[in-house]
Amino acid sequence: MSAVTGKTRWWSAPPRPAWEEAPGRAGVAGKGLVLTLACLGVLFPLWIVVVTSLSSRRTIDEAGGLVMIPRDLTLVAYRELLSGGQVTRAAVISVLITLVGTAFSMTVSVLCAYGLSRTGSLGHRWLLMLLLATMFFSAGLIPTYLLVQSVGLTDTYLALILPSALSVFNILVLRGFFMGISQELTDSARIDGAGDVRILWQIVMPLSRAVLAVITLFYAVGYWSAWFNASLYLNDQEMMPLQNVMIQLVQKQEAPVGLGQAIKTGELSGLAVQMAVMVMALLPVAVLSPFVQKHFKKGMLTGAVKG
Structure with missing residues (x-):
């Protein structure tokens, strides 16, 4: 900007809006x-x-x-909790449910998203509309419970996985990311004789590591933190995961099996046990989140924008 004429010279940068100016x-x-x-x-x-x-x-x-x-x-609270009682069993159950459930959910979600990302696939538009409808309309709690009961899943660990195995939002994010992959890559692979399974495994998935890491974390945190399905479909206390044991301990003030006597005799503080169970429930998420944090922007924003 010239101080004399008040005009912008051709070599000067154009003025920036107020919201783009460097902060003071x-x-x-x-x-x-x-x-x-x-x-x-x-x-x-x-x-x-x-x-x-x-x-x-x-x-x-x-x-x-x-x-x-x-x-x-x-470390007496942690030592007692991990000595083989109810909390130890619940932690092992939560870990297994998280691993199996996340693997199952990711497998089905990736296959579904890849099929919906191929615009020429049979009925992909109708299937997409059907999935979108489930985001706005639901049968409700009672029909869902009756369905789970009718197929014999009550008091089984499958009741903690199958009813919440899929997230339409996660499928849409994966689909948007898959659609952003260059069509020339898949076409050249198809010309060389590769089928859809090989294209998905050797081309699409290696290029989608960021979004796969983010969606995997979403599913894993969901399974690890879930408690409602267990309280609804499980009646055996020995099958309860860690989150349900924590609810019993913190809200209902019920000591885990094997620790009640230690608390009564003064060897342990009930408050210390409650806090220790909370730490055990939060620790896996706190440890895994930093390793996936770097993929959040690339995995979520790119998939959402290109969807």
């Missing part, structure tokens, strides 16, 4: 303060939960409940 020092400091407070708001409760789970009964009694300052740390 006050803006940077304000953003840093907001982000710091947000992080503290998330991390501080987690800190209290972890410290309380590692505290002795005397420390918890002196603090009058939740412990903020670590003192006399001990």
Whole structure:
């Protein structure tokens, strides 16, 4: 911008809108303060939960409940929980349900999304409309329960997987990402004699690692955190996953089998046991999320935009 004529010279950059201007020092400091407070708001409760789970009964009694300052740390709560009782069995059940359910859901979702991404496939438009309809219309809880009961899935672990095995949203994200892959690659492979299975396995899936990692995390977190299906379809307490045991411990104040006597005799604090179960339930998600975080932008936004 010329100071004399007030006109923009041809070599100067065009003016940017106000929302694209570089933030000043006050803006940077304000953003840093907001982000710091947000992080503290998330991390501080987690800190209290972890410290309380590692505290002795005397420390918890002196603090009058939740412990903020670590003192006399001990692993007795975790050692008792993992000594082979109800919590250990529930954790193993949750891990197996998560692994099997995630593998099944990803297999069906990838196959469905790949078929719907091929615009020339038979009936793909009608199938897509049918899937979209399930996002807005549902039979309801009672018909679903009657269906699960009629096929004999009650009191079985399949009742924790099959009723929630598919997510139409995840299928649409995968479909959008698959459609963004260059058609020339698949056409050249088909000319060389490759079938759909080989194209999917050797071309489409290697190019879709980002979105596959994100959708896998979504399914895994869903299975790990699920508790409603177990409370609805399972009657045997020994088959309950970890989340249901945590609900019984925290909300209903029911001690896990094998720990009731230890709590009554004063060897363990009931609050420490509750916090330890919470940490065990949160630990897998907290450990896996950072490894998939880098794929979120590429996997989710690209798939959603190109869908």
